[in-house]
Amino acid sequence: MSDCHEVQTLSSTPLPKIEADAPLIALAGQPNMGKSTLFNLLTGLNQHVGNWPGKTVERKEGHFQLNGRPARLVDLPGTYSLTANSPEEVITREFILIEKPSVVVAVVSAANLERSLYLVAELSALDAPVVVALNMMDVAGQEGICVDTHILAAALGLPVVPMIASKAVGVRELLGVVESVIQGELIPSPHPPEVRADHQDVLRKIESLIAGYMPEGYPRSWVTLKLLEGDTEVTLNMKKALPPEIWEAVHEILRAHDDAFLAVASGRYDWIERMVRASVTRPKVGQIGLTGRLDRWAAHPFWGLLLLAGILGLVFWLTFTIGSPIQVWMDEQLIGSLIGLAEKALIDAPFWLRGSIVDGLIGGVGSVLTFLPILVIFFAAFAVLEDAGYMARAAYVMDNLMHLMGLHGKSFLPLFLGFGCNVPAIMGTRVIDSWPARLLTILIAPLVPCTARMAVVAFIAPAFFGHNATWVSWGLILLSLVALLFSGILLNLVIFKGQRSAFIMEMPLYHIPNIRTIGLLVWQRSLAFIRKAGTIILVMSLLVWVLSRLPDGNMDTSYLARIGLFIEPVGRWMGLDWRLMVALIASFPAKENAIATLGVLFGSSPESGLAGTLASSFSTASALSFLVVTMLFIPCMATVAVTKQETNSWGWTLLGVGLMLLLSMAAGTATYHLALLIGL
Amino acid sequence: MLQKLISTLRSGDSHEIRSLAARLETTPEMVEAMLEHLQHIGLIKPFNICKDACTACPLAGGCQAPLVPHLLIHTSTSK
Numbered sequence A: 001m002s003d004c005h006e007v008q009t010l011s012s013t014p015l016p017k018i019e020a021d022a023p024l025i026a027l028a029g030q031p032n033m034g035k036s037t038l039f040n041l042l043t044g045l046n047q048h049v050g051n052w053p054g055k056t057v058e059r060k061e062g063h064f065q066l067n068g069r070p071a072r073l074v075d076l077p078g079t080y081s082l083t084a085n086s087p088e089e090v091i092t093r094e095f096i097l098i099e100k101p102s103v104v105v106a107v108v109s110a111a112n113l114e115r116s117l118y119l120v121a122e123l124s125a126l127d128a129p130v131v132v133a134l135n136m137m138d139v140a141g142q143e144g145i146c147v148d149t150h151i152l153a154a155a156l157g158l159p160v161v162p163m164i165a166s167k168a169v170g171v172r173e174l175l176g177v178v179e180s181v182i183q184g185e186l187i188p189s190p191h192p193p194e195v196r197a198d199h200q201d202v203l204r205k206i207e208s209l210i211a212g213y214m215p216e217g218y219p220r221s222w223v224t225l226k227l228l229e230g231d232t233e234v235t236l237n238m239k240k241a242l243p244p245e246i247w248e249a250v251h252e253i254l255r256a257h258d259d260a261f262l263a264v265a266s267g268r269y270d271w272i273e274r275m276v277r278a279s280v281t282r283p284k285v286g287q288i289g290l291t292g293r294l295d296r297w298a299a300h301p302f303w304g305l306l307l308l309a310g311i312l313g314l315v316f317w318l319t320f321t322i323g324s325p326i327q328v329w330m331d332e333q334l335i336g337s338l339i340g341l342a343e344k345a346l347i348d349a350p351f352w353l354r355g356s357i358v359d360g361l362i363g364g365v366g367s368v369l370t371f372l373p374i375l376v377i378f379f380a381a382f383a384v385l386e387d388a389g390y391m392a393r394a395a396y397v398m399d400n401l402m403h404l405m406g407l408h409g410k411s412f413l414p415l416f417l418g419f420g421c422n423v424p425a426i427m428g429t430r431v432i433d434s435w436p437a438r439l440l441t442i443l444i445a446p447l448v449p450c451t452a453r454m455a456v457v458a459f460i461a462p463a464f465f466g467h468n469a470t471w472v473s474w475g476l477i478l479l480s481l482v483a484l485l486f487s488g489i490l491l492n493l494v495i496f497k498g499q500r501s502a503f504i505m506e507m508p509l510y511h512i513p514n515i516r517t518i519g520l521l522v523w524q525r526s527l528a529f530i531r532k533a534g535t536i537i538l539v540m541s542l543l544v545w546v547l548s549r550l551p552d553g554n555m556d557t558s559y560l561a562r563i564g565l566f567i568e569p570v571g572r573w574m575g576l577d578w579r580l581m582v583a584l585i586a587s588f589p590a591k592e593n594a595i596a597t598l599g600v601l602f603g604s605s606p607e608s609g610l611a612g613t614l615a616s617s618f619s620t621a622s623a624l625s626f627l628v629v630t631m632l633f634i635p636c637m638a639t640v641a642v643t644k645q646e647t648n649s650w651g652w653t654l655l656g657v658g659l660m661l662l663l664s665m666a667a668g669t670a671t672y673h674l675a676l677l678i679g680l
Numbered sequence B: 001m002l003q004k005l006i007s008t009l010r011s012g013d014s015h016e017i018r019s020l021a022a023r024l025e026t027t028p029e030m031v032e033a034m035l036e037h038l039q040h041i042g043l044i045k046p047f048n049i050c051k052d053a054c055t056a057c058p059l060a061g062g063c064q065a066p067l068v069p070h071l072l073i074h075t076s077t078s079k
Helices: A035-043 A087-099 A113-123 A137-142 A149-156 A171-182 A197-210 A220-229 A232-241 A244-256 A260-279 A287-298 A303-345 A351-370 A372-388 A390-405 A409-417 A422-431 A435-447 A451-496 A515-534 A536-549 A559-573 A578-586 A593-602 A610-617 A620-632 A637-647 A650-677 B002-010 B017-024 B028-040 B049-055
Strands: A024-029 A047-051 A058-066 A069-075 A103-109 A130-135 A160-162 A503-505 B014-016 B044-047 B070-073
Touching (some): A024 A035, A024 A087, A024 A113, A035 A047, A035 A058, A035 A103, A058 A171, A103 A113, A103 A171, A113 B028, A130 A171, A149 A160, A149 A260, A160 A171, A197 A244, A220 A232, A220 A260, A232 A244, A260 B002, A260 B028, A287 A390, A303 A351, A303 A372, A303 A390, A303 A610, A351 A515, A351 A536, A351 A593, A351 A610, A372 A390, A372 A451, A390 A503, A390 B014, A409 A422, A409 A435, A422 A435, A422 A637, A435 A451, A451 A593, A451 A620, A451 A650, A515 A536, A536 A559, A536 A578, A593 A610, A637 A650, B028 B044
Antiparallel strands (some): A047 A058, A058 A069, A503 B070, B044 B070
16 A cells, blocks of 8 residues: 555646647546646646537647657547547547557546546557556545555556646656656556457457458457447448458347447456456445445345334324424414404404404414424424435335335336425326336326325324324325335236336435434425415415305305215215315315315314314214325326326326226225224 | 346346445445446436426425435346
């Protein structure tokens, strides 16, 4: 590890004018390796920026003093490899092959050799003399990464110079090595990677076929590799250069080995692994170790699921234990008192004004706002899980489960977003290529229990189920997921026909959650909820109040009651009276409207808050059925709108709404009768 | 090693970079480099669901969707 951080410093010196026969040095490297920093450092103001001939890619050229004489320096475009995937890659390799620079300086990152050595693997297959500038030694040092430059140089067969271009450290030594290469005192003898063993025969066959037909300046072994990689430009050039019968033979071999591009890349990665294994030492303790240990449980297919279920249960328990008493207090004391005060203050006000403020505004919107404490705790719990890095694990174990059950991964990931809101879940289905699969995923996305639905559950469940509210909430999520799972299995069988697609998840390291981040998340989400209460929910509350008072001021004979009574026969199957049915319908613009509507219809008082009033008005079986129907009921207006937008069809949109309506009714009916059977 | 990674991905399961690295007996950095390569040659593509979905989402301001970075894998082997 002697060379870990041994670097030389360079002070800036004035540069003389360029000479015609000056040595040509090319800087090559992947983007963000510090290539341009090195170029600017060496050339200063002696640089010219233009375009490469016939391309819109920037060409940077300059000159600097090398060992007392001027040298030309070209900053080649940042490229990942030398395969003709982009104009930058073509420019870089053409320049090296045709212009034949005196030295190619490959700028690589000491902090990420695995990534940056791929280009070195390609460069070392060319005839150009390569010097490796091992940049970002400081970043590597900060990350505890130690690169033994002597071993790396021996393994690569190329000179390696450690440096920190951003601080002009190690540049003088780099120039010294470049000068030695130009003078022939140091001759790079690269050990390039080999193609994977099972394709070496193929390589040899093509090499022998194309011998003697090489375009000027193209090394045969490099051309063969590019042919195997399917490089379009090299393939086209060789087709022109080879006699038809030889091209036919080459083409036949290439056709028979259409996966050869992977064999070439595989050989390069095996080579990179050997280089890194030999020369790089990484820290093995600390945060990564902790993450690994925690993930043994959190990302385990079985224990991870149990942990997720436990965490969900804990979140509900916390929410109900801390949030519910505050909600009940706000409902009984705050809203009740507000209603009392408003009634007194508006005693002489017209009926419509008093009613709309007392019942519509305070009873409706006020009731919804009382569960803000519950939501704040709920949001905070999820913000902690998100910021600590757990949510990625939750997605991972859920996805594993979905795979086990046959649901296609491409469908699951958009659906996962639905836990927050169904709208981005439906928009997220854009990643699914197959239209039938995307359509069916759109149709099942509203089955994912969103936060708004969970808010309704958070209000109703404690009122009816007391200490068992956690279990009921947990069961309701499970019910939604089971419905989703069965729909998904159907989707998999009918559309994907068992085809599978893998996902790789980049899981963040676990860390202690940041209070500020959590506070910000909770604030944003709570604000969004309050905004919703002040807009959609307010309008709906007033509308419900107006409909519940017109035409004669009597709720039982109001337009709302007439609508409710019209659909009540269906509600009776599920144990729901007309008021609960109306609350369900009112949840269409926003799910929380269900509570607002119940607030308008039942009101609140200092003696008994809305939750208490509801608990004394309905049986536990009816409440359970109402919760089940709410979880599976037709999606909200925004979700329906985005379904129409994404499917571009009212037919599919209405079919989705209809299916959810049927499913919720069937589940509600079954739940109600089952609950009666067990004596609830 | 790249071939082994591709075979593992073709199994169709969900993977996590550290567990993939353990399975391939290499470092997570090596796996990340290979995944980047596969992405570069078009065998896998990034899954920017939140970014894409939220751009046009009317509820983006109050969205509670968890941000989970992923890479989406294509199973085709030809270029």
